[in-house]
Amino acid sequence: MNKEQRRKYYLKNRDRILTNQKRYVENHREKVKNDKRKWQEKNRERLKKYGKRWREKNPEKIKEFTKRYYSRPDIKQQKLEYNRQYRKNHPRKDYQHKKKLRFEILKRDNFTCQYCGRKAPNVELQIDHIQPLSEDGERYKKENLITACSDCNQGKGDVLLSELKVV
Numbered sequence: 001m002n003k004e005q006r007r008k009y010y011l012k013n014r015d016r017i018l019t020n021q022k023r024y025v026e027n028h029r030e031k032v033k034n035d036k037r038k039w040q041e042k043n044r045e046r047l048k049k050y051g052k053r054w055r056e057k058n059p060e061k062i063k064e065f066t067k068r069y070y071s072r073p074d075i076k077q078q079k080l081e082y083n084r085q086y087r088k089n090h091p092r093k094d095y096q097h098k099k100k101l102r103f104e105i106l107k108r109d110n111f112t113c114q115y116c117g118r119k120a121p122n123v124e125l126q127i128d129h130i131q132p133l134s135e136d137g138e139r140y141k142k143e144n145l146i147t148a149c150s151d152c153n154q155g156k157g158d159v160l161l162s163e164l165k166v167v
């Protein structure tokens with residue numbers, strides 16, 4: 001059977017074929033699911049490309065879908081629930097780590113602003129980047145972090161320590 005014949009056969013027996021298909025899917029739910037997943041994994045790149053092309057071609061449709069999605073009354077509740085679950089499953093390890101690093105830097109610098117020498121209770125201490133992030137300074141490296149009071153930190157902006165000429 002060539003393509004044209006197949007098409008004709010399909011159109012003629014469409015109802016029967018679809019009913020059979022439906023019955024097959026219902027009786028082999030797990031298998032169909034697995035096969036689909038396997039196929040998707042195998043054709044991931046192709047699907048990605050196809051999806052991208054479709055999205056580029058149909059920006060209006062995407063807008064419409066989004067609008068319809070967010071106009072659903074239950075969606076807000078669902079989103080809240082999702083966020084709650086996400087927080088539960090992804091505790092903020094990263095956050096804890098940052099807190100610890102911050103304390104280590106403060107301790108190393110003896111809770112003193114390294115620019116003007118003022119100490120903790122008198123001024124609000126912050127952690128500053130020696131090489132600014134905007135100039136590819138490293139965010140979490142101890143060698144690139146320094147204790148600074150909020151005055152010195154804000155006044156400095158993105159100026160390098162070496163340019164500031166602090167002894």
Ligand SMILES: [Zn+2]
Pocket residue numbers: 113114115116117118148149150151152153
């Ligand atoms: Zn200072």
